[in-house]
Amino acid sequence: MTMIEIERKYLLKSLPAEIQGGMPILQGYLAHDEHMEVRIRQYGNKHYLTVKEGVGLKRRETEVEISPEQFQALWPSTEGRRLEKVRSLIDHGAFRVEVDRYVGELEPLLVAEVEFSSVEESERFEKPDYFGQEVTEIEAYKNLSLAIHGIPDGPSLEYQIGALPFLFRGGRLHLVIVTNSAQSRWIIPKGQPETDMPRQDVAVMEAMEEAGVIGSCLPKLRMLCHLKGEKALYIYPLKVTTVLKKWPEMEWRKRAVLPVHKALKMISDPDLSQCIQRLTSRLLV
Secondary structure (H helix, E strand, O other): OEEEEEEEEEEEOOOOOOOOOOEEEEEEEEEEOOOEEEEEEEEOOEEEEEEEEOOOOEEEEEEEEEOHHHHHHHHHHHOOOEEEEEEEEEEEOOEEEEEEEEOHHHOOOEEEEEEOOOHHHHHHOOOOOOEEEEOOOOHHHOHHHHHHHOOOOOOOOOEEEEEEEEEEEOOEEEEEEEEOOOOOOEEOOEEOOOOOOOHHHHHHHHHHHHHOEEEEEOOOOOEEEOOOOOOEEEEEEEEEEEEOOOOOOOOOOOEEEEEHHHHHHHEOOHHHHHHHHHHHHHHOO
């Protein structure tokens, strides 16, 4: 099937509240040049080969369904040009919004795409509040570029880094949690990424400054948590070796060292609490 695709793409500030579930997409590119790309895609249990021609808002797209065996035969040829994401569909007025949550090396990228019947219709589109910067014409945010080069550098992609300090007392797992600076709710230590520091080092720094604990992050263990209305949050478990009596932010934060079940009840954000619960279950394996 051949069609003219008129599509606008946006980064998301946060996930909309109505997002439920989603369909996994596995995508790889067989060939490309300045004006054309050839890709294969597994969308749920269906498989497609697609040719896209042109650049910008309006492109020509030809797509045919292929068998799972054909997909598997072609997949090795996409090595180095692959991506994974989960797609959810939600309505915004008369428009259908495709929300893509990228996984793997492209976390925590969130993108929304909207298709239109005409260029004029696309120009009249009023984006919802959870949409951020439009990236339709930005090469670095095209799926082909993401598959080859990964997440682009720059301020457009926003996330935070959190630490989940833990220790064992009496054979039981305990968590170290803190209040926000206004002391109005309980959270975990977190902060902004630093351009010259690895994420795990930022987590160690935030844990010391906000919670007054010293330790090290567990290798190859993290969780990405999407909080409604907030930036995506990478959480790194941090094994505590020292609990300080004095620390940089002790004057405007409270600290608590609690068994897991009590700490989870104290955490104010239910989404954050669920993420922590899933992560602590991996610490006990």
